Amino acid sequence: MVVNRVVVGAHYGLGNFIAQRVTALIMAVYSVIMLVVVMGGRPLNYAVWRDLFTLGWMRVATLLFAISLAWHAWIGVKEILIDYARPDSLRFALHVVFALIIAGYLGWTIQILWR
Amino acid sequence: MSTAAAKKPRPKYLSLSALLFEIRMPVTAWVSGMHRISGALLVFPLAAWLLYLLDMSLGSEQGYNHVRDVYFRHPVVKLGMLLFIWSYAHHFCAGIRFLLLDLNKGIEKGAAKTSSYVVFAVSVLITIYFGWRLW
Numbered sequence: 510m511v512v513n514r515v516v517v518g519a520h521y522g523l524g525n526f527i528a529q530r531v532t533a534l535i536m537a538v539y540s541v542i543m544l545v546v547v548m549g550g551r552p553l554n555y556a557v558w559r560d561l562f563t564l565g566w567m568r569v570a571t572l573l574f575a576i577s578l579a580w581h582a583w584i585g586v587k588e589i590l591i592d593y594a595r596p597d598s599l600r601f602a603l604h605v606v607f608a609l610i611i612a613g614y615l616g617w618t619i620q621i622l623w624r
Numbered sequence: 625m626s627t628a629a630a631k632k633p634r635p636k637y638l639s640l641s642a643l644l645f646e647i648r649m650p651v652t653a654w655v656s657g658m659h660r661i662s663g664a665l666l667v668f669p670l671a672a673w674l675l676y677l678l679d680m681s682l683g684s685e686q687g688y689n690h691v692r693d694v695y696f697r698h699p700v701v702k703l704g705m706l707l708f709i710w711s712y713a714h715h716f717c718a719g720i721r722f723l724l725l726d727l728n729k730g731i732e733k734g735a736a737k738t739s740s741y742v743v744f745a746v747s748v749l750i751t752i753y754f755g756w757r758l759w
Binding site: 537540555558585589607617618 | 660663664666667668671672675678679681682685688689712716719720723726
């Protein structure tokens with residue numbers, strides 16, 4: 510007999526699944542571009558390195574990478590913690606710690622890019 | 625139920641030592657596990673370290689030269705960079721494999737095993753290449 514039932518939960522599983530993959534693609538593309546720019550361009554010195562990160566598109570791309578990383582990492586951290594961190598109080602505490610760490614990364618990145 | 629099965633103590637909980645020494649996991653499981661471990665390492669502490677390096681190298685010319693000429697000469701730093709490169713390469717390659725699996729590419733047992741070996745091989749080769757450039 511088929512029973513219509515509401516599967517419990519907040520129904521954000523699919524959203525996380527898609528976000529994890531979209532952010533992964535953004536980071537993969539950025540990684541390849543970065544590798545090509547750094548290895549295929551002029552020999553690196555401070556001026557070349559600094560000028561690279563003052564380019565408008567490079568700053569925006571790096572910020573997009575950082576946001577993708579933060580989002581991707583947050584989903585990943587929650588997946589890992591829900592598997593291993595017991596009891597719930599410890600998991601909650603670690604959620605807070607990693608939320609702060611990841612938010613800190615994002616703030617630090619913005620500070621580095623626009624100083 | 626057969627008596628042999630009934631005699632085994634159940635449930636069997638998976639300890640770390642069981643995972644490492646008792647149970648022979650297929651290579652696909654190792655790719656998955658290493659994807660998780662490399663991801664965790666990248667979130668903490670490697671991302672913090674890379675941001676520190678980016679901050680120092682973009683902050684001033686002295687900072688840049690210090691990173692290049694002093695910091696990167698240190699063997700511990702080089703080993704740390706190797707760990708970063710391997711983690712990034714493995715996470716990248718295994719991630720691409722998972723994306724392809726999501727699209728139903730290579731989901732047969734043989735293909736999935738082959739792609740797992742490819743992920744390990746490519747990420748180790750990338751690590752060796754950049755390790756060689758670093759040294």
